Amino acid sequence: MDIAVTGASGLIGSALVASLASQGHRVLRLVRSSGGGTDTAQWDPAAGTIDSAALEGIDAVVHLAGEGIGEKRWSPEQKDRIRSSRTLGTELIANTIANLNRPPSVLLSGSAIGVYGDTGEREVDETASFGSDFLASVCIDWEAAAAPAVEAGIRTVFLRTGIVLTPDGGALGKQLGFFKAGLGGKSGSGRQWMSWISLDDEIAATEFLLTADVNGPVNLTAPNAVTNAIFAKTLGSVLHRPTTIIPMIGPRVLLGRELADSLLLTSTRVAPAALEAAGFTFGHPDLDEALRSLLGS
Numbered sequence: 001m002d003i004a005v006t007g008a009s010g011l012i013g014s015a016l017v018a019s020l021a022s023q024g025h026r027v028l029r030l031v032r033s034s035g036g037g038t039d040t041a042q043w044d045p046a047a048g049t050i051d052s053a054a055l056e057g058i059d060a061v062v063h064l065a066g067e068g069i070g071e072k073r074w075s076p077e078q079k080d081r082i083r084s085s086r087t088l089g090t091e092l093i094a095n096t097i098a099n100l101n102r103p104p105s106v107l108l109s110g111s112a113i114g115v116y117g118d119t120g121e122r123e124v125d126e127t128a129s130f131g132s133d134f135l136a137s138v139c140i141d142w143e144a145a146a147a148p149a150v151e152a153g154i155r156t157v158f159l160r161t162g163i164v165l166t167p168d169g170g171a172l173g174k175q176l177g178f179f180k181a182g183l184g185g186k187s188g189s190g191r192q193w194m195s196w197i198s199l200d201d202e203i204a205a206t207e208f209l210l211t212a213d214v215n216g217p218v219n220l221t222a223p224n225a226v227t228n229a230i231f232a233k234t235l236g237s238v239l240h241r242p243t244t245i246i247p248m249i250g251p252r253v254l255l256g257r258e259l260a261d262s263l264l265l266t267s268t269r270v271a272p273a274a275l276e277a278a279g280f281t282f283g284h285p286d287l288d289e290a291l292r293s294l295l296g297s
Helices: 011-022 076-098 134-144 147-151 170-180 199-209 228-239 249-255 257-264 273-277 287-295
Strands: 002-006 026-031 040-044 060-063 106-112 155-161 163-165 185-187 196-198 216-220 244-246
Touching: 002 011, 011 026, 011 199, 060 076, 076 106, 076 134, 076 147, 106 134, 106 199, 134 257, 155 199, 163 170, 163 199, 163 287, 170 228, 185 228, 196 199, 196 287, 199 216, 216 273, 228 287, 249 257
Parallel strands: 002 026, 002 060, 026 040, 060 106, 106 155, 155 216, 163 196, 185 244
Antiparallel strands: none
């Protein structure tokens, strides 16, 4: 297949590009800077420009680009950047491919399980209602921005991704040093649910959805969510280190209360109903096995 990918230099995007290329697919990376080589095409979501000719005849588009959620404190300006980096890019991609003479057959467009807000103890699937907090509103706008592709009859899948586990970055990468030093542990009460997925399964599920007969939202999470306390206990056990309780004062000072609480205290218990119904098989369905595989333990 000929597959265009945005966000190709990110944690998920770089792993996806490498996996697709290893299987013989031709990958076209959409980049903002020039001089990237024959496997790249330029686009600039903020300016509304894109090399549409490079997308003519492409088989699929995987759209993953967006400002990092937890990279900076949530000032009003940073919140605007988070939202616009998703909506403007998605609008540009969707409008462009909808107007091609030879459009792709599928658009896999990034989203996140934050769309559900805080679900407490309640397990939700793709049919659940939306949340009402900042991240939920971003995800709602993010998915709505793909409307031109949907209306053009392009099969559009929203990749509602959970917490992606890899020692190379993301939530796990940031925590490893603390846990290895015996300073890691649960946040707050630890009763909040965490819906996670290994990076390997994130990539495998994305590749599966390129050809699967699936439309609309798809939760990219492992089938066995865990509480924050169980996650901390399991990671400590895999690393053979004790765990503790993390006072929220530190993260709140560092990140600001709203961002810290959203990342560490929000409970999101999500089931991958659409993936399982479509026949996808998880390589890492259970946390203990996933962490041992990821960390070589």
